[in-house]
Amino acid sequence: MAEFREEPIYRQLARIGKTLASPVRLRLLDVLDQGERTVEQLSEAADVPLKNTSAQLQQLRAAHLVTSRKDGTRVYYRLADERVSRFLDELQDFAGERLADLREAVSEHLGDPAVLEPVTAGELAARLADPESGVVIVDVRSAADHARGHVPGAVSVPLAELRDRLDELPRDAEIVAYCGGPYCAVSPEAVRLLRERGFHARPLDGGLARWRRTGNRLQTGPRLSAP
Amino acid sequence: MAEFREEPIYRQLARIGKTLASPVRLRLLDVLDQGERTVEQLSEAADVPLKNTSAQLQQLRAAHLVTSRKDGTRVYYRLADERVSRFLDELQDFAGERLADLREAVSEHLGDPAVLEPVTAGELAARLADPESGVVIVDVRSAADHARGHVPGAVSVPLAELRDRLDELPRDAEIVAYCGGPYCAVSPEAVRLLRERGFHARPLDGGLARWRRTGNRLQTGPRLSAP
DNA sequence: GCTGTATTCTATAGTTCTTTGGAATATTGG
DNA sequence: CCAATATTCCAAAGAACTATAGAATACAGC
Numbered sequence: 001m002a003e004f005r006e007e008p009i010y011r012q013l014a015r016i017g018k019t020l021a022s023p024v025r026l027r028l029l030d031v032l033d034q035g036e037r038t039v040e041q042l043s044e045a046a047d048v049p050l051k052n053t054s055a056q057l058q059q060l061r062a063a064h065l066v067t068s069r070k071d072g073t074r075v076y077y078r079l080a081d082e083r084v085s086r087f088l089d090e091l092q093d094f095a096g097e098r099l100a101d102l103r104e105a106v107s108e109h110l111g112d113p114a115v116l117e118p119v120t121a122g123e124l125a126a127r128l129a130d131p132e133s134g135v136v137i138v139d140v141r142s143a144a145d146h147a148r149g150h151v152p153g154a155v156s157v158p159l160a161e162l163r164d165r166l167d168e169l170p171r172d173a174e175i176v177a178y179c180g181g182p183y184c185a186v187s188p189e190a191v192r193l194l195r196e197r198g199f200h201a202r203p204l205d206g207g208l209a210r211w212r213r214t215g216n217r218l219q220t221g222p223r224l225s226a227p
Numbered sequence: 228m229a230e231f232r233e234e235p236i237y238r239q240l241a242r243i244g245k246t247l248a249s250p251v252r253l254r255l256l257d258v259l260d261q262g263e264r265t266v267e268q269l270s271e272a273a274d275v276p277l278k279n280t281s282a283q284l285q286q287l288r289a290a291h292l293v294t295s296r297k298d299g300t301r302v303y304y305r306l307a308d309e310r311v312s313r314f315l316d317e318l319q320d321f322a323g324e325r326l327a328d329l330r331e332a333v334s335e336h337l338g339d340p341a342v343l344e345p346v347t348a349g350e351l352a353a354r355l356a357d358p359e360s361g362v363v364i365v366d367v368r369s370a371a372d373h374a375r376g377h378v379p380g381a382v383s384v385p386l387a388e389l390r391d392r393l394d395e396l397p398r399d400a401e402i403v404a405y406c407g408g409p410y411c412a413v414s415p416e417a418v419r420l421l422r423e424r425g426f427h428a429r430p431l432d433g434g435l436a437r438w439r440r441t442g443n444r445l446q447t448g449p450r451l452s453a454p
Numbered sequence: 455g456c457t458g459t460a461t462t463c464t465a466t467a468g469t470t471c472t473t474t475g476g477a478a479t480a481t482t483g484g
Numbered sequence: 485c486c487a488a489t490a491t492t493c494c495a496a497a498g499a500a501c502t503a504t505a506g507a508a509t510a511c512a513g514c
Contacts, residue, residue: 004274009336009410010250010257012329016322017247022472023237026244030237039491047231052473054492059471064325073481073490080325087321094314095243098291098307102239109236183236249502266461279503281462300460300511 019063020091024048025056030181032066033085033209035149035218036078045180085213089206092182110188118205119176121214128152134173138162140190141179141208149218151178151204151211159186166197178204178211246290247318251275252283257408259293260312260436262376262445263305272407312440316433319409337415345432346403348441355379361400367417368406368435376445378405378431378438386413393424405431405438 019025024046031037031045043053057077060066065084068077079085095102107113127133128151137154139146146156157165159179169175175194179186187203194201204211212218246252251273258264258272270280284304287293292311295304306312322329334340354360355378364381366373373383384392396402402421406413414430421428431438439445 004254005412006254006336006410007250008332009329010253012326012332013253013319013322014248014250015326015329016318017244017249017253018471020244021241021248022244023234023241024472026237026240027231027233049474050491051475054490055473058492070480070491073488075491083321083324087317090314090317091243092240094310095240097310099239099242101242102236105235105239109233183233185232245501251502276504277461278505281460282503285462297461297510300458302461 015063019059019065022056024052025060028053028056028060029065029079029084029088030183030209032077032079033088033212034145034180034207035212036076038074038076040074042077082213085209089210089213106183109183110185111192116188116191116203118203120205121211121216124151124176124204124211125214125216134170136170136173136175137204138169138175138177138190139179139208140177140186145180147220149208149220151208152217152219154178154219159190162190162193166194166199169194169199171199173200175199175201176204177201178207180207181209182206242290246286246292249283251279252287255280255283255287256292256306256311256315257410257436259304259306260315260439261372261407261434262439263303265301265303267301269304309440312436316437316440333410336410337412338419343415343418343430345430347432348438348443351378351403351431351438352441352443361397363397363400363402364431365396365402365404365417366406366435367404367413372407374447376435376447378435379444379446381405381446386417389417389420393421393426396421396426398426400427402426402428403431404428405434407434408436409433 027046027048028042031042037045039054039057040050042048042057043050046053048056057066057068060077061068064080066077067080068075070076096106110116124135124137127135128137137151139150139154139156140159140162141156142158143156146154150156155168157168177187177190177194179190182205184207187207191201191203206213208218254273254275255269258269264272266281266284267277269275269284270277273280275283284293284295287304288295291307293304294307295302297303323333337343351362351364354362355364364378366377366381366383367386367389368383369385370383373381377383382395384395404414404417404421406417409432411434414434418428418430433440435445
Protein backbone atom coordinates (compact mmCIF):
# COMPACT_ATOMS: atom_id res chain seq x y z
CA MET A 1 0.00 0.00 0.00
CA ALA A 2 1.16 3.50 -0.83
CA GLU A 3 2.35 5.51 2.14
CA PHE A 4 2.55 9.20 1.38
CA ARG A 5 2.64 11.57 4.32
CA GLU A 6 -0.97 12.62 4.30
CA GLU A 7 -2.19 9.06 3.90
CA PRO A 8 -3.84 8.87 7.35
CA ILE A 9 -5.94 11.91 6.52
CA TYR A 10 -7.01 10.68 3.12
CA ARG A 11 -7.74 7.27 4.56
CA GLN A 12 -10.25 8.89 6.87
CA LEU A 13 -11.76 10.84 3.99
CA ALA A 14 -12.00 7.64 2.00
CA ARG A 15 -14.16 6.15 4.73
CA ILE A 16 -17.02 8.33 3.56
CA GLY A 17 -16.41 7.29 -0.03
CA LYS A 18 -16.25 3.64 0.93
CA THR A 19 -19.48 3.91 2.81
CA LEU A 20 -21.16 5.40 -0.24
CA ALA A 21 -19.67 2.77 -2.52
CA SER A 22 -22.36 0.14 -2.16
CA PRO A 23 -25.72 0.18 -3.96
CA VAL A 24 -27.34 -1.42 -0.95
CA ARG A 25 -26.11 1.22 1.48
CA LEU A 26 -27.15 4.04 -0.83
CA ARG A 27 -30.57 2.48 -1.12
CA LEU A 28 -30.86 2.21 2.66
CA LEU A 29 -29.89 5.84 3.05
CA ASP A 30 -32.58 6.85 0.58
CA VAL A 31 -35.20 4.89 2.47
CA LEU A 32 -34.06 6.40 5.75
CA ASP A 33 -34.27 9.82 4.16
CA GLN A 34 -38.02 9.39 4.26
CA GLY A 35 -37.96 8.88 7.99
CA GLU A 36 -37.06 6.52 10.79
CA ARG A 37 -37.32 2.79 10.04
CA THR A 38 -36.71 -0.52 11.80
CA VAL A 39 -34.18 -2.98 10.49
CA GLU A 40 -36.94 -5.20 9.21
CA GLN A 41 -38.71 -2.38 7.40
CA LEU A 42 -35.44 -1.41 5.79
CA SER A 43 -34.72 -4.97 4.82
CA GLU A 44 -38.11 -5.19 3.17
CA ALA A 45 -38.01 -1.78 1.50
CA ALA A 46 -34.59 -2.45 0.04
CA ASP A 47 -35.34 -6.11 -0.68
CA VAL A 48 -32.12 -7.20 0.97
CA PRO A 49 -31.83 -10.12 3.43
CA LEU A 50 -32.16 -8.99 7.01
CA LYS A 51 -28.71 -10.05 8.14
CA ASN A 52 -27.13 -8.31 5.27
CA THR A 53 -29.19 -5.19 5.98
CA SER A 54 -28.01 -5.22 9.57
CA ALA A 55 -24.39 -5.61 8.50
CA GLN A 56 -24.64 -2.66 6.12
CA LEU A 57 -26.34 -0.56 8.78
CA GLN A 58 -23.37 -1.21 11.06
CA GLN A 59 -21.12 0.28 8.44
CA LEU A 60 -23.34 3.28 7.96
CA ARG A 61 -23.29 3.80 11.69
CA ALA A 62 -19.51 3.41 11.87
CA ALA A 63 -19.25 6.23 9.33
CA HIS A 64 -21.65 8.30 11.46
CA LEU A 65 -24.16 8.62 8.65
CA VAL A 66 -26.99 7.04 10.64
CA THR A 67 -27.89 6.64 14.30
CA SER A 68 -30.13 4.13 15.97
CA ARG A 69 -32.26 3.90 19.05
CA LYS A 70 -33.71 0.85 20.64
CA ASP A 71 -37.36 0.67 21.61
CA GLY A 72 -38.38 -2.63 23.12
CA THR A 73 -37.09 -5.38 20.90
CA ARG A 74 -36.91 -3.15 17.80
CA VAL A 75 -34.02 -1.03 16.65
CA TYR A 76 -34.94 2.13 14.79
CA TYR A 77 -32.47 3.71 12.42
CA ARG A 78 -32.46 7.22 11.06
CA LEU A 79 -30.08 9.57 9.24
CA ALA A 80 -27.64 11.10 11.70
CA ASP A 81 -28.83 14.62 10.87
CA GLU A 82 -30.08 16.94 8.14
CA ARG A 83 -26.59 17.42 6.84
CA VAL A 84 -26.48 13.80 5.70
CA SER A 85 -29.69 14.29 3.81
CA ARG A 86 -28.34 17.36 2.06
CA PHE A 87 -25.11 15.63 1.20
CA LEU A 88 -27.01 12.71 -0.30
CA ASP A 89 -28.91 15.16 -2.42
CA GLU A 90 -25.69 16.74 -3.58
CA LEU A 91 -24.18 13.37 -4.36
CA GLN A 92 -27.18 12.36 -6.42
CA ASP A 93 -27.21 15.65 -8.23
CA PHE A 94 -23.48 15.48 -8.88
CA ALA A 95 -23.63 11.89 -10.07
CA GLY A 96 -26.62 12.56 -12.29
CA GLU A 97 -24.85 15.43 -13.94
CA ARG A 98 -21.66 13.49 -14.40
CA LEU A 99 -22.68 9.96 -15.36
CA ALA A 100 -24.62 9.52 -18.56
CA ASP A 101 -25.10 5.90 -17.54
CA LEU A 102 -26.94 7.02 -14.43
CA ARG A 103 -29.27 9.29 -16.40
CA GLU A 104 -29.89 6.42 -18.76
CA ALA A 105 -30.64 3.98 -15.96
CA VAL A 106 -33.04 6.50 -14.44
CA SER A 107 -34.81 7.08 -17.75
CA GLU A 108 -35.04 3.37 -18.30
CA HIS A 109 -36.47 2.77 -14.88
CA LEU A 110 -38.70 5.77 -14.31
CA GLY A 111 -39.39 7.06 -17.80
CA ASP A 112 -38.20 10.10 -19.67
CA PRO A 113 -38.19 13.17 -17.39
CA ALA A 114 -39.01 15.37 -20.39
CA VAL A 115 -42.28 13.48 -20.79
CA LEU A 116 -43.13 13.17 -17.10
CA GLU A 117 -42.43 16.86 -16.37
CA PRO A 118 -41.85 16.44 -12.65
CA VAL A 119 -42.99 19.18 -10.28
CA THR A 120 -40.24 20.43 -7.99
CA ALA A 121 -40.77 20.52 -4.26
CA GLY A 122 -40.50 24.31 -4.26
CA GLU A 123 -43.14 24.64 -6.95
CA LEU A 124 -45.49 22.34 -5.08
CA ALA A 125 -44.95 24.18 -1.81
CA ALA A 126 -45.82 27.45 -3.53
CA ARG A 127 -48.96 25.98 -5.00
CA LEU A 128 -50.00 24.52 -1.66
CA ALA A 129 -49.71 27.93 -0.12
CA ASP A 130 -52.05 29.38 -2.74
CA PRO A 131 -55.64 28.24 -2.07
CA GLU A 132 -56.59 29.15 -5.66
CA SER A 133 -54.22 26.66 -7.25
CA GLY A 134 -56.53 23.68 -6.76
CA VAL A 135 -53.85 21.06 -6.93
CA VAL A 136 -54.59 17.56 -5.63
CA ILE A 137 -51.71 15.61 -4.13
CA VAL A 138 -51.79 11.83 -4.21
CA ASP A 139 -49.51 9.65 -2.09
CA VAL A 140 -49.20 6.42 -4.06
CA ARG A 141 -47.14 4.58 -1.47
CA SER A 142 -48.63 2.07 0.93
CA ALA A 143 -51.18 3.29 3.45
CA ALA A 144 -48.67 2.47 6.19
CA ASP A 145 -46.05 4.72 4.62
CA HIS A 146 -48.64 7.48 4.29
CA ALA A 147 -49.53 7.16 7.96
CA ARG A 148 -45.88 7.52 8.95
CA GLY A 149 -45.70 10.92 7.31
CA HIS A 150 -46.91 12.57 4.11
CA VAL A 151 -47.07 15.87 2.27
CA PRO A 152 -49.67 18.02 4.03
CA GLY A 153 -53.09 17.38 2.54
CA ALA A 154 -51.99 14.42 0.45
CA VAL A 155 -54.57 11.72 -0.19
CA SER A 156 -53.41 8.12 0.22
CA VAL A 157 -54.09 6.03 -2.88
CA PRO A 158 -51.64 3.15 -3.09
CA LEU A 159 -50.77 2.37 -6.68
CA ALA A 160 -52.51 -1.00 -6.52
CA GLU A 161 -55.80 0.71 -5.65
CA LEU A 162 -55.48 3.60 -8.05
CA ARG A 163 -57.28 1.94 -10.94
CA ASP A 164 -60.35 1.32 -8.81
CA ARG A 165 -60.47 4.70 -7.12
CA LEU A 166 -60.23 7.03 -10.11
CA ASP A 167 -63.65 8.50 -9.32
CA GLU A 168 -62.17 10.05 -6.17
CA LEU A 169 -59.90 12.21 -8.29
CA PRO A 170 -60.77 15.41 -10.15
CA ARG A 171 -60.59 15.53 -13.95
CA ASP A 172 -60.13 19.27 -14.17
CA ALA A 173 -57.49 19.98 -11.49
CA GLU A 174 -53.86 19.00 -11.74
CA ILE A 175 -52.84 15.91 -9.81
CA VAL A 176 -49.37 15.58 -8.30
CA ALA A 177 -48.42 11.99 -7.47
CA TYR A 178 -45.45 11.11 -5.33
CA CYS A 179 -43.75 8.13 -3.75
CA GLY A 180 -40.69 7.66 -1.58
CA GLY A 181 -37.34 8.62 -2.95
CA PRO A 182 -35.83 10.17 -6.06
CA TYR A 183 -35.56 6.82 -7.82
CA CYS A 184 -38.91 5.38 -6.87
CA ALA A 185 -40.75 4.09 -9.95
CA VAL A 186 -44.22 4.05 -8.41
CA SER A 187 -45.25 7.66 -8.94
CA PRO A 188 -44.14 7.77 -12.60
CA GLU A 189 -46.20 4.64 -13.13
CA ALA A 190 -49.19 6.25 -11.45
CA VAL A 191 -48.77 9.34 -13.62
CA ARG A 192 -48.76 7.27 -16.77
CA LEU A 193 -51.88 5.41 -15.68
CA LEU A 194 -53.70 8.64 -14.83
CA ARG A 195 -52.76 10.30 -18.09
CA GLU A 196 -54.05 7.30 -20.06
CA ARG A 197 -57.41 7.86 -18.38
CA GLY A 198 -57.45 11.52 -19.26
CA PHE A 199 -56.26 13.06 -15.98
CA HIS A 200 -53.71 15.85 -15.75
CA ALA A 201 -50.97 14.30 -13.63
CA ARG A 202 -47.31 14.95 -12.87
CA PRO A 203 -44.88 13.31 -10.46
CA LEU A 204 -43.16 15.11 -7.59
CA ASP A 205 -39.46 15.44 -8.34
CA GLY A 206 -37.39 13.54 -5.80
CA GLY A 207 -40.42 12.17 -3.99
CA LEU A 208 -41.12 12.63 -0.32
CA ALA A 209 -37.40 12.51 0.51
CA ARG A 210 -36.61 15.66 -1.42
CA TRP A 211 -39.75 17.31 -0.10
CA ARG A 212 -38.37 16.83 3.39
CA ARG A 213 -34.83 17.78 2.42
CA THR A 214 -35.91 21.09 1.06
CA GLY A 215 -37.25 22.04 4.43
CA ASN A 216 -40.93 21.22 4.02
CA ARG A 217 -43.02 19.76 6.80
CA LEU A 218 -44.69 16.40 6.89
CA GLN A 219 -48.16 15.64 8.17
CA THR A 220 -48.77 12.44 10.10
CA GLY A 221 -51.86 10.38 10.79
CA PRO A 222 -54.28 8.78 8.39
CA ARG A 223 -56.21 10.69 5.80
CA LEU A 224 -57.50 7.99 3.59
CA SER A 225 -60.25 9.62 1.58
CA ALA A 226 -60.26 12.46 -0.91
CA PRO A 227 -61.34 15.86 0.42
CA MET B 228 -25.62 -9.84 -4.67
CA ALA B 229 -28.89 -8.22 -3.72
CA GLU B 230 -31.18 -7.46 -6.61
CA PHE B 231 -33.84 -4.93 -5.71
CA ARG B 232 -35.64 -3.16 -8.51
CA GLU B 233 -33.71 0.09 -8.44
CA GLU B 234 -30.38 -1.69 -8.16
CA PRO B 235 -29.10 -0.55 -11.60
CA ILE B 236 -29.62 3.07 -10.60
CA TYR B 237 -27.95 2.74 -7.24
CA ARG B 238 -25.12 0.81 -8.81
CA GLN B 239 -24.40 3.80 -11.00
CA LEU B 240 -24.57 6.14 -8.01
CA ALA B 241 -22.20 3.86 -6.17
CA ARG B 242 -19.64 4.34 -8.93
CA ILE B 243 -19.01 7.83 -7.61
CA GLY B 244 -18.68 6.51 -4.08
CA LYS B 245 -16.34 3.75 -5.19
CA THR B 246 -14.18 6.23 -7.00
CA LEU B 247 -13.92 8.33 -3.86
CA ALA B 248 -13.18 5.27 -1.71
CA SER B 249 -9.41 5.20 -2.15
CA PRO B 250 -6.96 7.44 -0.30
CA VAL B 251 -4.72 7.51 -3.36
CA ARG B 252 -7.47 8.70 -5.68
CA LEU B 253 -8.59 11.36 -3.24
CA ARG B 254 -5.03 12.53 -2.96
CA LEU B 255 -4.67 12.68 -6.75
CA LEU B 256 -7.87 14.69 -7.00
CA ASP B 257 -6.54 17.16 -4.44
CA VAL B 258 -3.33 17.58 -6.38
CA LEU B 259 -5.25 18.05 -9.62
CA ASP B 260 -7.40 20.62 -7.88
CA GLN B 261 -4.37 22.88 -7.93
CA GLY B 262 -4.10 22.61 -11.70
CA GLU B 263 -3.20 20.39 -14.60
CA ARG B 264 -0.46 17.81 -14.01
CA THR B 265 1.33 15.05 -15.92
CA VAL B 266 1.18 11.47 -14.75
CA GLU B 267 4.72 11.70 -13.53
CA GLN B 268 4.12 14.90 -11.58
CA LEU B 269 1.09 13.30 -9.98
CA SER B 270 3.00 10.18 -9.16
CA GLU B 271 5.65 12.27 -7.47
CA ALA B 272 3.29 14.64 -5.66
CA ALA B 273 1.27 11.76 -4.26
CA ASP B 274 4.33 9.59 -3.68
CA VAL B 275 2.68 6.66 -5.43
CA PRO B 276 4.45 4.41 -7.96
CA LEU B 277 3.87 5.59 -11.49
CA LYS B 278 2.07 2.51 -12.73
CA ASN B 279 -0.24 2.59 -9.82
CA THR B 280 -0.90 6.28 -10.39
CA SER B 281 -1.78 5.60 -14.01
CA ALA B 282 -4.16 2.81 -13.01
CA GLN B 283 -5.95 5.05 -10.50
CA LEU B 284 -6.19 7.85 -13.05
CA GLN B 285 -7.96 5.43 -15.40
CA GLN B 286 -10.58 4.89 -12.75
CA LEU B 287 -11.00 8.57 -12.12
CA ARG B 288 -11.45 9.06 -15.83
CA ALA B 289 -13.96 6.22 -16.08
CA ALA B 290 -16.03 8.02 -13.44
CA HIS B 291 -15.71 11.25 -15.44
CA LEU B 292 -14.05 13.07 -12.57
CA VAL B 293 -10.93 13.91 -14.57
CA THR B 294 -10.08 14.39 -18.23
CA SER B 295 -6.76 14.13 -19.98
CA ARG B 296 -5.08 15.54 -23.04
CA LYS B 297 -1.98 14.35 -24.76
CA ASP B 298 0.80 16.73 -25.69
CA GLY B 299 3.74 15.04 -27.35
CA THR B 300 4.69 12.07 -25.27
CA ARG B 301 3.14 13.45 -22.05
CA VAL B 302 -0.41 13.00 -20.84
CA TYR B 303 -1.83 15.88 -18.82
CA TYR B 304 -4.67 15.26 -16.41
CA ARG B 305 -7.05 17.79 -14.91
CA LEU B 306 -10.36 17.81 -13.04
CA ALA B 307 -13.25 17.37 -15.46
CA ASP B 308 -14.74 20.75 -14.45
CA GLU B 309 -15.35 23.19 -11.61
CA ARG B 310 -18.22 21.10 -10.35
CA VAL B 311 -15.83 18.32 -9.38
CA SER B 312 -13.78 20.80 -7.41
CA ARG B 313 -16.83 22.06 -5.56
CA PHE B 314 -18.00 18.56 -4.82
CA LEU B 315 -14.60 17.65 -3.40
CA ASP B 316 -14.83 20.64 -1.15
CA GLU B 317 -18.26 19.56 0.03
CA LEU B 318 -17.05 16.04 0.63
CA GLN B 319 -14.13 17.26 2.70
CA ASP B 320 -16.32 19.60 4.65
CA PHE B 321 -18.93 16.92 5.22
CA ALA B 322 -16.35 14.34 6.25
CA GLY B 323 -14.57 16.79 8.55
CA GLU B 324 -17.80 17.59 10.31
CA ARG B 325 -18.82 13.97 10.63
CA LEU B 326 -15.65 12.04 11.46
CA ALA B 327 -13.88 12.91 14.66
CA ASP B 328 -11.07 10.63 13.51
CA LEU B 329 -10.53 12.83 10.47
CA ARG B 330 -10.33 15.99 12.56
CA GLU B 331 -7.91 14.21 14.82
CA ALA B 332 -5.73 13.05 11.94
CA VAL B 333 -5.72 16.59 10.56
CA SER B 334 -4.77 18.07 13.93
CA GLU B 335 -2.06 15.48 14.32
CA HIS B 336 -0.66 16.17 10.90
CA LEU B 337 -1.09 19.91 10.51
CA GLY B 338 -1.40 21.15 14.06
CA ASP B 339 -4.34 22.46 16.03
CA PRO B 340 -6.48 24.80 13.90
CA ALA B 341 -7.33 26.83 17.00
CA VAL B 342 -3.65 27.66 17.36
CA LEU B 343 -2.88 28.18 13.69
CA GLU B 344 -5.90 30.43 13.12
CA PRO B 345 -6.11 29.90 9.37
CA VAL B 346 -7.19 32.78 7.16
CA THR B 347 -10.11 31.93 4.89
CA ALA B 348 -9.84 32.52 1.16
CA GLY B 349 -12.60 35.10 1.31
CA GLU B 350 -10.86 37.01 4.07
CA LEU B 351 -7.61 37.02 2.15
CA ALA B 352 -9.31 38.16 -1.05
CA ALA B 353 -10.87 41.06 0.84
CA ARG B 354 -7.53 42.05 2.31
CA LEU B 355 -5.85 41.83 -1.07
CA ALA B 356 -8.42 44.21 -2.49
CA ASP B 357 -7.62 46.75 0.24
CA PRO B 358 -4.24 48.41 -0.41
CA GLU B 359 -4.10 49.55 3.24
CA SER B 360 -4.11 46.03 4.64
CA GLY B 361 -0.41 45.47 4.05
CA VAL B 362 -0.61 41.69 4.07
CA VAL B 363 2.32 39.71 2.63
CA ILE B 364 1.53 36.40 0.99
CA VAL B 365 4.14 33.70 0.90
CA ASP B 366 3.93 30.65 -1.35
CA VAL B 367 5.94 27.99 0.47
CA ARG B 368 5.62 25.34 -2.24
CA SER B 369 8.38 24.63 -4.73
CA ALA B 370 9.39 27.38 -7.15
CA ALA B 371 8.06 25.18 -9.99
CA ASP B 372 4.64 24.98 -8.36
CA HIS B 373 4.67 28.72 -7.83
CA ALA B 374 5.47 29.29 -11.50
CA ARG B 375 2.54 27.11 -12.54
CA GLY B 376 0.12 29.39 -10.77
CA HIS B 377 -0.07 31.28 -7.48
CA VAL B 378 -2.17 33.70 -5.46
CA PRO B 379 -1.75 37.14 -7.08
CA GLY B 380 1.23 38.94 -5.57
CA ALA B 381 2.47 35.93 -3.64
CA VAL B 382 6.19 35.66 -3.06
CA SER B 383 7.81 32.30 -3.67
CA VAL B 384 9.76 31.09 -0.65
CA PRO B 385 9.96 27.29 -0.62
CA LEU B 386 9.90 25.97 2.93
CA ALA B 387 13.47 24.68 2.64
CA GLU B 388 14.72 28.22 1.92
CA LEU B 389 12.53 30.00 4.44
CA ARG B 390 15.04 29.86 7.29
CA ASP B 391 17.67 31.61 5.17
CA ARG B 392 15.42 34.25 3.68
CA LEU B 393 13.71 35.64 6.74
CA ASP B 394 15.19 39.07 6.09
CA GLU B 395 13.01 39.35 2.98
CA LEU B 396 9.89 39.28 5.14
CA PRO B 397 8.37 42.13 7.16
CA ARG B 398 8.26 41.93 10.95
CA ASP B 399 5.37 44.34 11.35
CA ALA B 400 2.91 43.21 8.66
CA GLU B 401 0.90 40.00 8.80
CA ILE B 402 2.22 37.13 6.70
CA VAL B 403 -0.10 34.58 5.11
CA ALA B 404 1.62 31.37 4.09
CA TYR B 405 0.01 28.78 1.86
CA CYS B 406 0.79 25.54 0.13
CA GLY B 407 -1.15 23.21 -2.11
CA GLY B 408 -4.25 21.56 -0.77
CA PRO B 409 -6.34 21.52 2.39
CA TYR B 410 -4.21 18.82 4.00
CA CYS B 411 -0.80 20.09 3.05
CA ALA B 412 1.48 20.26 6.09
CA VAL B 413 4.00 22.67 4.61
CA SER B 414 2.31 25.97 5.33
CA PRO B 415 1.50 25.15 8.97
CA GLU B 416 5.14 24.23 9.40
CA ALA B 417 6.18 27.51 7.84
CA VAL B 418 3.81 29.39 10.12
CA ARG B 419 5.28 27.72 13.20
CA LEU B 420 8.80 28.54 12.08
CA LEU B 421 7.92 32.16 11.40
CA ARG B 422 6.16 32.59 14.73
CA GLU B 423 9.15 31.18 16.57
CA ARG B 424 11.21 33.94 14.97
CA GLY B 425 8.77 36.62 16.02
CA PHE B 426 6.79 37.09 12.82
CA HIS B 427 3.02 37.39 12.65
CA ALA B 428 2.02 34.50 10.41
CA ARG B 429 -1.11 32.53 9.64
CA PRO B 430 -1.80 29.77 7.10
CA LEU B 431 -4.35 30.06 4.28
CA ASP B 432 -7.26 27.74 4.98
CA GLY B 433 -7.52 25.06 2.31
CA GLY B 434 -4.40 26.21 0.50
CA LEU B 435 -4.27 27.17 -3.13
CA ALA B 436 -6.90 24.58 -4.05
CA ARG B 437 -9.60 26.26 -1.99
CA TRP B 438 -8.46 29.67 -3.17
CA ARG B 439 -9.21 28.53 -6.70
CA ARG B 440 -12.42 26.77 -5.77
CA THR B 441 -13.87 29.86 -4.21
CA GLY B 442 -13.60 31.63 -7.52
CA ASN B 443 -10.35 33.50 -7.08
CA ARG B 444 -7.87 34.00 -9.89
CA LEU B 445 -4.34 32.70 -10.11
CA GLN B 446 -1.33 34.56 -11.36
CA THR B 447 1.27 32.72 -13.41
CA GLY B 448 4.93 33.36 -14.15
CA PRO B 449 7.83 33.73 -11.77
CA ARG B 450 8.03 36.29 -9.01
CA LEU B 451 10.84 35.04 -6.98
CA SER B 452 11.79 37.97 -4.79
CA ALA B 453 9.94 39.95 -2.21
CA PRO B 454 8.47 43.26 -3.37
C1' DG C 455 12.57 3.65 -40.00
C1' DC C 456 15.01 3.34 -35.45
C1' DT C 457 15.63 4.62 -30.64
C1' DG C 458 14.36 6.35 -26.29
C1' DT C 459 10.76 8.01 -23.30
C1' DA C 460 6.07 8.32 -21.34
C1' DT C 461 2.15 5.95 -20.57
C1' DT C 462 -1.11 2.27 -20.77
C1' DC C 463 -2.56 -2.67 -21.12
C1' DT C 464 -2.61 -7.50 -19.40
C1' DA C 465 -2.17 -10.83 -16.04
C1' DT C 466 -1.67 -12.17 -11.36
C1' DA C 467 -0.99 -12.34 -6.38
C1' DG C 468 -2.43 -10.24 -2.28
C1' DT C 469 -5.79 -7.68 0.26
C1' DT C 470 -10.22 -6.07 1.52
C1' DC C 471 -15.30 -6.17 1.27
C1' DT C 472 -19.73 -8.68 0.99
C1' DT C 473 -22.65 -12.33 1.97
C1' DT C 474 -24.47 -15.78 4.79
C1' DG C 475 -24.87 -19.68 8.25
C1' DG C 476 -24.80 -20.49 13.10
C1' DA C 477 -24.45 -18.79 17.70
C1' DA C 478 -25.19 -15.06 20.96
C1' DT C 479 -27.58 -11.06 23.11
C1' DA C 480 -31.39 -8.35 24.58
C1' DT C 481 -36.12 -7.52 25.47
C1' DT C 482 -41.10 -8.46 25.98
C1' DG C 483 -44.88 -11.20 27.53
C1' DG C 484 -46.43 -15.22 29.88
C1' DC D 485 -37.58 -17.74 34.91
C1' DC D 486 -38.82 -19.37 30.15
C1' DA D 487 -40.14 -18.80 25.41
C1' DA D 488 -40.44 -15.93 21.45
C1' DT D 489 -38.83 -12.16 18.67
C1' DA D 490 -35.56 -8.82 16.83
C1' DT D 491 -31.08 -7.87 16.05
C1' DT D 492 -26.19 -8.38 16.22
C1' DC D 493 -21.70 -10.94 16.51
C1' DC D 494 -18.49 -14.28 14.56
C1' DA D 495 -16.45 -16.79 11.07
C1' DA D 496 -15.70 -18.63 6.54
C1' DA D 497 -16.53 -18.68 1.55
C1' DG D 498 -16.96 -15.88 -2.39
C1' DA D 499 -16.47 -11.49 -4.98
C1' DA D 500 -14.23 -7.22 -5.97
C1' DC D 501 -10.37 -4.15 -5.69
C1' DT D 502 -5.26 -2.83 -5.45
C1' DA D 503 -0.57 -3.16 -6.45
C1' DT D 504 2.92 -4.55 -9.46
C1' DA D 505 5.61 -7.05 -12.94
C1' DG D 506 6.23 -7.54 -17.88
C1' DA D 507 4.68 -6.51 -22.48
C1' DA D 508 2.70 -3.25 -25.61
C1' DT D 509 1.64 1.25 -27.56
C1' DA D 510 2.32 6.07 -28.99
C1' DC D 511 5.09 9.71 -30.00
C1' DA D 512 9.42 12.86 -30.76
C1' DG D 513 13.80 13.34 -32.49
C1' DC D 514 17.34 11.68 -35.20
